[in-house]
Amino acid sequence: MAAQEFSVRRTDAADWREVRDLRLEMLDDTPIGFAERLESARITSEEEWRVRAVRGQNPRGIALAAITAEGRWVGTMGGYIPDARTGPLLVGVYVSPDFRGREAGVTDALLAAVEEWASAYGSTLTLGVHEDNARARVAYERRGFTLTGHSVPYVLDKSRRELEMIKQL
Numbered sequence: 001m002a003a004q005e006f007s008v009r010r011t012d013a014a015d016w017r018e019v020r021d022l023r024l025e026m027l028d029d030t031p032i033g034f035a036e037r038l039e040s041a042r043i044t045s046e047e048e049w050r051v052r053a054v055r056g057q058n059p060r061g062i063a064l065a066a067i068t069a070e071g072r073w074v075g076t077m078g079g080y081i082p083d084a085r086t087g088p089l090l091v092g093v094y095v096s097p098d099f100r101g102r103e104a105g106v107t108d109a110l111l112a113a114v115e116e117w118a119s120a121y122g123s124t125l126t127l128g129v130h131e132d133n134a135r136a137r138v139a140y141e142r143r144g145f146t147l148t149g150h151s152v153p154y155v156l157d158k159s160r161r162e163l164e165m166i167k168q169l
Contacts, residue, residue: 005069006099008109011056011076016049018065022073023052026094032130034092035155055080062117063092066099066106074099077110079118079125087122090114093136111143119169128162130154140165 011019020041027038055078056063066075075095079088090111099106118125127145129136131154145165154160 006066006074006106006109007069008064008066008113009056011053011063011065013050013054013057015056015065016046016053018073019053019063019076020044020049022065022076022094025096026076026092029097030094030133030136032133032154032156032160033094033136037156060121062114064110064113066095066110075106075110077114079114081121086126088118088125090118090125090127093127107139108143115167115169123169124166125169126164126166128152128164131161131163137163137165140167143167 023036023041024038027034027036027041031038053063055061056065058080061078061080063078064076065073067073076092077090077094078092079090081088093107093110095104095106095110102108115125125145126148127140129140131151145167148164148166150164151161152164154162
């Protein structure tokens with residue numbers, strides 16, 4: 001893929017349709033990557049999509065979108081702080097297949113923005129990745145995340161595990 005221009009920005013309530021469409025794409029592309037099933041997302045109300053979209057305006061959280069110059073949404077990442085002990089968590093990581101890879105730069109641009117946000121709240125950034133999502137795990141390792149050895153049951157299938165990874169900021 002040739003490099004294309006894109007921008008990264010926080011989402012807001014007016015973005016609810018784009019947030020919805022990208023979420024449906026990500027659930028279809030990587031069903032094990034997120035704590036939601038495609039069937040459930042398809043019946044989510046407009047009101048809920050608006051709530052999700054406004055997460056980008058939360059001062060103790062972040063929701064970002066990567067958008068091409070033509071207006072196509074090609075990636076997203078988010079973060080929030082569940083509690084003081086845990087610190088910042090990276091969540092909702094997705095890049096459209098034709099924008100993946102270091103050459104495209106979408107993942108790195110989104111992650112840099114999340115890391116900048118997270119550094120205001122702690123010295124680490126933590127994430128959970130499905131044990132069978134090798135592509136994502138390799139992408140995180142290339143960007144400085146390491147496995148902690150801690151895991152929890154995957155919320156949609158308790159027979160599978162979500163592995164914890166952490167990065168020093």
